[in-house]
Amino acid sequence: MFFLGPSAASAETAxxxxxxxxxxxxxxxxxxxxxxVVSNFEVVSKTEAYAALSRDHVALVAAEACRLHSRTKELxxxxxxxxxxxxx
Numbered sequence: 504m505f506f507l508g509p510s511a512a513s514a515e516t517a518x519x520x521x522x523x524x525x526x527x528x529x530x531x532x533x534x535x536x537x538x539x540v541v542s543n544f545e546v547v548s549k550t551e552a553y554a555a556l557s558r559d560h561v562a563l564v565a566a567e568a569c570r571l572h573s574r575t576k577e578l579x580x581x582x583x584x585x586x587x588x589x590x591x
Contacts, residue, residue: 511550514543518552522560541567 517539524533540547547553
């Protein structure tokens with residue numbers, strides 16, 4: 504089987520679960536939903552459920568996206584400082 508990306512239903516559900524987890528202090532569910540939302544932002548952000556998120560929920564998504572971007576930038580900086588690999 505070949506997976507092409509999130510379905511509209513899973514994108515809708517992820518935004519709903521993020522709000523539920525945030526509002527009811529469910530950290531594990533929040534982490535899973537937040538990871539899905541950030542990883543699939545292009546699809547999730549077009550759903551009605553995402554549009555219905557509160558400002559706090561959207562701020563959470565933005566903070567996580569910024570955190571991941573910063574971590575990626577740190578890793579790329581570390582890699583760029585290492586000696587290049589020898590040609591085969």
